[in-house]
Amino acid sequence: EDKVVQSPLSLVVHEGDTVTLNCSYEVTNFRSLLWYKQEKKAPTFLFMLTSSGIEKKSGRLSSILDKKELFSILNITATQTGDSAVYLCAVEIDSGAGSYQLTFGKGTKLSVIP
């Protein structure tokens, strides 16, 4: 059975701290790994990672994938209260003939306090 495990499940930090969120997976036919930020009702797409060792960056957020060890990390530097959200990791699995499925982790709830 395909599995995506995120850790920690929740995290409380102070503004200015740096955080690292973890996502490990065990799936067949890996295609890509996606990170989303969930605030309120809808997740916002952050990154899509397909290749090992290549860091993706967007402002204070960065992410990297290790396909050998089957995990990804999401780093947030100089955290702000607006970073408070649930961060979801999802793995795309190739189902053949151009189709795919997503398996989501349970998310990491990040709370940034002033």
Add this chain to the structure above:
Amino acid sequence: DTAVSQTPKYLVTQMGNDKSIKCEQNLGHDTMYWYKQDSKKFLKIMFSYNNKELIINETVPNRFSPKSPDKAHLNLHINSLELGDSAVYFCASSQYLGEKLFFGSGTQLSVL
């Protein structure tokens, strides 16, 4: 022990047909959602139900009609399918609106 399950996983159909996607959650959550994932991997909310009542209805064509027979189920019926409806549709649930989402694995709809 699947938490959120949706069926079918794949759906290939002709333009103009009517089809349904079913979703069930066994988490005891009060709120369920339908999302459409676009080609850029963005997840766009379509509908949300809380205890069988519609609470979110984004700008979605009338051809899409959600139905919630009970709070554990939220089905999506699509009339007169069009080519542009081809996408992956995700069902999700949360304890309350805005709480952590639990997703199904998606239904890949292909309209020919």
